[in-house]
Structures are given as structure tokens and as C-alpha cells.
Amino acid sequence: MKVSEYIPGTDITVQLRTELNAGRDVKIPAGHFYISESIIVEGYSGTLMGAGKDASIIEAAQGFKGTEEPMFSPGEEVTNMFAFYWSTGDVTCENLTLLVTGNSPAEAHNNPFLGDLTTIDNAIVVVGIHEESETGITVTLNNLKIKGEDSNHPMSRKGKNLVYPLIVTGLQGAPKPISTVIKNCEIENSGSDSIAYWAVFGGTGLIKDNDIKNCYSGIRTFSLTDPLTILGELTLRDNMFTKLTRPDRAIRNLNTWSSCCLKNNTQDGVLMTDDCQ
Numbered sequence: 001m002k003v004s005e006y007i008p009g010t011d012i013t014v015q016l017r018t019e020l021n022a023g024r025d026v027k028i029p030a031g032h033f034y035i036s037e038s039i040i041v042e043g044y045s046g047t048l049m050g051a052g053k054d055a056s057i058i059e060a061a062q063g064f065k066g067t068e069e070p071m072f073s074p075g076e077e078v079t080n081m082f083a084f085y086w087s088t089g090d091v092t093c094e095n096l097t098l099l100v101t102g103n104s105p106a107e108a109h110n111n112p113f114l115g116d117l118t119t120i121d122n123a124i125v126v127v128g129i130h131e132e133s134e135t136g137i138t139v140t141l142n143n144l145k146i147k148g149e150d151s152n153h154p155m156s157r158k159g160k161n162l163v164y165p166l167i168v169t170g171l172q173g174a175p176k177p178i179s180t181v182i183k184n185c186e187i188e189n190s191g192s193d194s195i196a197y198w199a200v201f202g203g204t205g206l207i208k209d210n211d212i213k214n215c216y217s218g219i220r221t222f223s224l225t226d227p228l229t230i231l232g233e234l235t236l237r238d239n240m241f242t243k244l245t246r247p248d249r250a251i252r253n254l255n256t257w258s259s260c261c262l263k264n265n266t267q268d269g270v271l272m273t274d275d276c277q
Helices: 013-022
Strands: 031-037 040-042 044-049 056-065 080-087 091-099 110-111 115-117 120-129 137-147 162-173 178-183 187-188 194-200 204-208 211-213 217-223 233-237 240-241 251-255 259-263
Touching: 013 031, 013 040, 013 217, 091 120, 120 137, 120 178, 137 162, 162 178, 178 194, 194 204, 204 217, 217 233, 251 259
Parallel strands: 031 056, 040 080, 044 091, 056 091, 080 120, 091 137, 120 162, 137 178, 137 187, 162 194, 178 204, 187 211, 194 217, 204 233, 211 240, 217 251, 233 259
Antiparallel strands: 110 115
16 A cells, blocks of 8 residues: 655645545555545545554644535535545545544534534544445444544534544445444544444444543444344444443444344443343
8 A cells, every 4th residue: 555645734635535536545644634624535445544543643624614415405514524425345444543623623514413513523424335336345443543622612512522433324325234343443522422333234333442531422323123124233342431421321222233242341440231132
């Protein structure tokens, strides 16, 4: 994999968007970089990686601009640092820090789900599968640090400048399984679920060894109960939750999985109840 020639301290939005939309594997070198607009990538299959979780840092620039996205109506915007839509094959993001700073890091925008915000709404979101994918895809999010900050701005979300750090969802696109591996991630200061995995057409989820702290809530997952839908399998293990605003929402498993295993997760240093079905 070629290391991209990005210059530390600069805005790399255009170059990074161009490389990803060309379908290239991208490696960010060590350094601190900025992006100033949502990077939307359609039909991707490949890897976005850094030189190490604490070595390659991408920060949302102040005054971050959202974009009108393919699945929303005109006038509705979401501020995504990275959004991968309708991927044609496996997607991997690893060995990076994504940083959100400031009381109101983004321009005011109308989020279709949450209303008017000045937050970064999503750090990384992977949505749906392209019809060209024959068997479904696997999304791997590994060794990432996603860090927001407290905010007292009236258009923040639950007192945070970052809403959703990581989302993997099969809600859009072809009716094929989307599987995920989310591991070794550090997530701090989010105003909603820190990790969301919504498997709609089957798929296997492994969410393990993640450190989630000072967030509104923890991990939220679901698999549909429609009898015509193949239910997914889920394992949540060795995750650590610290000082959640809603400790009762450390783990939320909604609807039905064909099998589900919760094991060795801890909250504020206390071992949570194991539940393997």
C-alpha cells in the first residue's frame, strides 16, 4: 500500500476524497491533518489506514461543512467525517485518530433525525451494500481513537460536540448481509450511542476490546424480527464502559438475533452479567 503524500498541518479534504472515490487503498502518514467537509464515498471496497492510532490524527476543522447526502431530502444535511455508501466489497478503517474539538465545530445544519445541530454528527458511518456485491460485505473498524469534547452550545447533542462515533448499518442498499468487526477502539465524549451496528439482512457482528468513556450511551445493536429476514449473529466481549451519562444504556440489544453472546464486559470497573444464547 502506497503512503499518500499528505502534508501535516494542512487540509487534506479534496485529496483524500478523490483517492477514496477512485477506489484506492489509502494510508495516512504520521502527522496531524484536517478535513473541512464531509467525505462521502460511494461504491468503495478497500482500506483507509494510518501509521498508528496515536500517530496519524485527522481533525474536523472548525466551521466543518456538511453535505446533502444521497439518502436524504434536499435541505437535510449530516456532518460526516467519513461516510461510505453502498460498498461493493469489504471496507476497513484502522490505525487512526479522528478528533473533534471546539464548542460548535460544524456550521449549523438540519440533521433529518436530530434537528438543528452544530456538531460533527458521525465520525465514520458505513451504510448499505451495492447491488454488485454477490455475497455481502464485512466492515472492519480496528485500533481507532474517536474523541469529541464537552460542549455547552445550544445546538450540541447531550452536551457533546460529537454525536455518533461509529455506525455500521445494512438499512440501505441491496438485501444482503453486512458483517462487522469493531475492536480495539477508544471512544470518548459522544452525545449518543458510541457504537451502532444495525444488521438487517443477516451478518455476523464481533464487537470486542473497546474502551468507551464519558459518552451518553454505549453500544446499540439490532437485527430485524421480520420472518423473511435472516437474523444475524452477535458477540460483544471485553468492552469497557466508564462514566456513561446513561449507564443503563451501556449495551442495548434490540429485537432478535439468531445467537447473541455478551461476555466479560465491564462498567465502571464492575463485571457486567454474561449472557450467551
